[in-house]
Amino acid sequence: MHYHPPILLWALYGLYMTSIPSLLLVGCGKMGGALLERWKQSAIAAQFDIIDPTHAQKNESNVHWHTSLDAIPATCSPSVVVLAVKPQQLAQLLPAYKIRFAKNPPLYISVAAGKTLSFYAAQLGEHAHVVRAMPNTPALVAQGMSVLCAASTLPASSRKIATDLLKSVGKCEWIDDEAKMDAVTAISGCGPAYVFLFIDSLVKAGVAMGLAEPLAKTLALQTISGSIELAAQSTRSLEQLRIDVASPGGATQAALDVLMKNGGLISLIRDAAEAAENRSQELSSDE
Numbered sequence: 502m503h504y505h506p507p508i509l510l511w512a513l514y515g516l517y518m519t520s521i522p523s524l525l526l527v528g529c530g531k532m533g534g535a536l537l538e539r540w541k542q543s544a545i546a547a548q549f550d551i552i553d554p555t556h557a558q559k560n561e562s563n564v565h566w567h568t569s570l571d572a573i574p575a576t577c578s579p580s581v582v583v584l585a586v587k588p589q590q591l592a593q594l595l596p597a598y599k600i601r602f603a604k605n606p607p608l609y610i611s612v613a614a615g616k617t618l619s620f621y622a623a624q625l626g627e628h629a630h631v632v633r634a635m636p637n638t639p640a641l642v643a644q645g646m647s648v649l650c651a652a653s654t655l656p657a658s659s660r661k662i663a664t665d666l667l668k669s670v671g672k673c674e675w676i677d678d679e680a681k682m683d684a685v686t687a688i689s690g691c692g693p694a695y696v697f698l699f700i701d702s703l704v705k706a707g708v709a710m711g712l713a714e715p716l717a718k719t720l721a722l723q724t725i726s727g728s729i730e731l732a733a734q735s736t737r738s739l740e741q742l743r744i745d746v747a748s749p750g751g752a753t754q755a756a757l758d759v760l761m762k763n764g765g766l767i768s769l770i771r772d773a774a775e776a777a778e779n780r781s782q783e784l785s786s787d788e
Contacts, residue, residue: 521546521662525579525607527570527594529553532612533585535641539670550577570597578602581662584611588784591616595624608659610634610666614686615784618652618679630655632663633682635690636670645671646692648685650678683785687777695773700725 524546526533533553540546541564549564550573558566567573582598584591591613598609609621609631621631632655636647647667651660660675667673676685700721707717732739747753760766 521580521666523548523550523577523579523581525549525573525577525582526551527582527584527598528586530585531638532636532640533583535638535645536583536585536612536636536670539640539643539645540666543669545666545669546581550579570594570601578605579607581666582607582609583666584609584613586613588613588615591620592624595621599625599629606630608632608662610663612636614690615683615781617785618650620785630659632659633679634663634667635682635685636667637689637693639693640670643669643671646689647671647673648682648689649673649675650682683778683781684774686781687774691774691777695770696725 524540526537526549529537529551530553533551537549537551541549547563550567551558551564552567552570552573554568558564560566579602582602586594591611606626606629609625609629611621611631612634614635616633618631618633621629621633625631630651632649632651634647634649636645639645640647645667647670649663649667651663664673664675676682703721703725704714704717707720708714712720732742735742737745743757747757
């Protein structure tokens with residue numbers, strides 16, 4: 502799998518992307534930081550302003566850091582505002598943005614889990630252009646998965662801007678049913694954490710059986726990477742690919758008997774995803 506597209510490819514892709522004069526990123530934690538790094542590399546915006554009181558970063562020619570909305574120069578009028586703060590902070594923060602950008606309303610893109618379009622309409626005004634997006638941290642290596650939704654009244658131009666922004670960090674899909682965003686959060690939004698846990702568990706199992714940790718990590722990472730690529734390219738079902746590896750009575754089948762006993766890993770992952778979905782729904786009910 503190619504995790505780092507060559508600079509030339511990014512340049513060519515940039516020819517087809519919407520040019521954004523100015524982007525304001527509110528919050529630069531793990532997710533916001535991952536998005537920012539790829540957006541800077543793809544030069545999707547001419548200027549970036551970032552609000553994050555916890556980061557003491559040096560300004561660059563087209564990247565300016567601020568501690569708060571009040572610290573931004575009055576002349577700053579972003580085309581896009583990306584909200585990457587904790588969901589619980591939004592109700593307190595958004596009214597100030599509605600007032601500040603009332604004359605030239607930007608496109609708002611929120612990556613906060615659980616907060617609905619109706620919530621943003623109440624906070625920013627019913628005519629505000631808002632896109633809900635659920636990306637994930639592999640965006641840092643341009644292998645993210647993002648799902649977007651918006652009101653049917655969102656202009657095509659705003660839809661293209663949102664699509665270009667998220668496609669620049671990986672794959673992007675739109676859904677019409679906002680209620681499915683909680684399930685999206687549980688699968689792809691939270692999903693990298695499940696995968697990292699599985700990789701870590703595989704590495705620790707190798708170490709417990711006597712393998713050196715660097716070797717165990719290499720074996721786990723390449724096996725998972727290769728399996729993903731095989732699954733992506735193959736026309737066979739995931740179930741059949743699993744069966745292809747497991748000879749009857751063999752070592753693989755012995756392991757699968759443990760992993761699949763009484764529902765095993767399948768039930769555990771389903772329960773975990775449902776817990777994430779329920780928490781995402783609880784965040785929206787806090788509105």
